[in-house]
Amino acid sequence: MREQSVKLRTTGHQRVYPRSRRAFRISGPSDERNGARHVQRPAPSRERADTPGCQPCWSARSRPLPCSAPKGNPLLSIWGAGTDRLGRAGTVPLPTALGRVRLHGPADAPVGHLPDLDAGVHRPSAAADSLAAFLTALHRSAPTGAPVGRDRGGPLADRAEQFAKMLASATEPGLVPDPGAVRTVWEDAAAAPDWAGPALWLHGDLHPANVLTADGAFCGVIDFGDLCAGDPACDLAAAWILLPDGAADRFHDAYQPAPDAATLRRARGWAVLRALAGILIADAGVHGRPGGKPTWGPPARTALRRLTAAARR
Template sequence: MTTTEADITEDVIRDLLREQRPDLADRPLRLGARGWDNQVWRLGDDLAVRLPWATGAADDLLRKEHTWLPSLAPHLPLLTPVPQYLGEPSERFPRPWLVTTWVPGEPADRAPATRAAAAAVALAAFLTALHRPAPEGAPAGRDRGGPLADTAEHLARGLARATDLGLIPDPDAVRAVWEDAAAAPGWAGPDVWLHGDLHPANVVTTDGTISGVIDFGDLFAGDPAFDLAAAWILLPDGAVDLFHDAYRPSADAATLRRARGWAVLRALVCLQIGDAGVHGRPGGKATWGPPARASLRRLTASLHQL
C-alpha cells in the first residue's frame, strides 16, 4: 500500500489527532520533511507526527520502532525520536501513524558534520551504546547484515549503473574494496542491536557535529559491521580512524573489512538515489550524492591499508 501526497494534509492529521489524541489536536502543525518511507510533520515545539506514504513496508517499520525504541532510547547518548503514541488505521487514514519526540538540528545530507574529532567521538559513543546484545525475538535484518558474499549481485548491478552514468571514476577500485570485505571472516559474536539505516538523511547535526539520529524503522539485530560502515559516509575526511579509536569494544580487523564492504553498498545506493536520472521515488534528494561520492573516494583511498 502506498499513499499519495494529496492523502496527507494538515486537515487529515488534525482529524486523526482529534479522533485518537485530542489532547494534541490543537498544537501548531507544519510539514517537516517528505522522507523515503514517511512524511514528518512537526507538532508543537517538542513532538512530531510520522505518516507512511511512499512505500508499503513503512507500516511495519513504524510498528517495529514503536515496539523497540522506547526501551533503547534512554541508553543512547544522542537525541532520538522517542515514540509516544502509535495511531491505528481508521476510515480517515487507513495506515498506522506515529507520534514521537522532535529531534532538533539539520539533516547531515544538508549540513554535513565538519568538526572531525567531535563528530567521530559522537558517532562512536552512539554506536557503542546501541550495539548491545539483542534479546531473543529481536527483529532480523531482512536483506541487511548477512554474509557480504550474498550481496554480489547487488554490488554488480549498482556498480554497473553508477559507472554507466559516469558517477564513479574508478569502478575497479570500488570493486576491490568490496571483494576484500566479502572475503573477510564473518561475525562470530552475539547479534547486537543495529540502527540499520545510518545514511546522512537519518543523522542530525548541530554546530558541525552529530547531535541526533532519526528513523529507527530498520532496527534489527546482527553484525556490528553493518552500522560501522556509516563512519565512511557520515564523517568528514580524516575522521574514520578517530571513530575506530573511540568505538568500544575495539572492532577487529575482519569487522572493519566487512564494514568497508557495507559502506560501498550504502554509497552506491545513495549515489543512485541522489541522481535525478535514476531516482523514481519520493524522498530521494540530490543532497545524497555528494556524501556518497566522498565515501567512495575515502574507501578506495583506504585500499593501501588492506
C-alpha cells in the same frame, strides 16, 4: 458557523519530520465545542489510540487539522494549545511545531524556534565521538527472536549479486570513475572472516538523511524502521559514510569494544554498498525518476572516494 480546514505544514526542514514519524489528526466533522474538548481533556493513552477524535495516521510533511470555527478564528492557537497539553501529558508521541507553518496562502506564521539542524559537520572529533558513543550503546546482544535484517547485518557474501548489479548500474552512465578500485574494496571485504560473535542490535540504515547535526556535530539519529540484529560491521560502515575526512580513525578508537581488522574490512564492504545505493538514488533524482533524491549524491561520492583511496594505499 462555518467549517474550515487548514493544513499545518513545516517548510524547509524535511529531516526534522521523517516519513516514519507518527502524527495525529483531530478529525471532524465537529463543532467549536468539540474542538475545545479535544484541547481540554486529558490525552488518550497509546493503548487507546482509537479514541474518537484523536486517530493516529502517517504523514510526511503535512499535519491535517480539520475543525469547525467561525470565519477568521485563529485556529493556530487551538492547535498550539492542544499539542502543548497533549505533550505535557506524555502519553502520545506528537510532533513539535518548529519553524513556520503555511495556511494555504501566501502568508507564513511563525510558531517557535528551530535550531539549525542541517548546518553540517565541521567538528570532526566531536562528530566521531558522538557517533562512536551512540553505536557503543546500541550494539548490545539481541535476544532470541530479534528481527533479522532483510538485506543488512548478515554475511557480505549474500550481497555479492546486489553489489555486482549496483556497480554495473552506476558504471554504465559514468557515475563511478574507477569501478576497478571499487571492486577491489568489495572483494577484500567479502573475503574477510564472517562475524562470529552474538547478533547485536543494529540501526541498519545510517546515512546522512537519518542523522541530525547541530553546532557542527551530530545531535540525533532518526528512522529506526530497519532496527535488526546482526553483524556490527553493517553500522560501523557509517564511519566512511557520515564522518568528514580524517575522522574515521578517531571513531574506531572511541568505539567499544575496539573493532578487529576483519570487522573493519567488512564495514568497508557495507560502506561500498551504501555509497553505490546513494549514487544511484541521486541519479534517479537528477532524472526525475520516482524515489530519487539528488542530495544523496555528494556524500555518497565522497564516501566512495575515501574507500577507494584507502584501498590504493
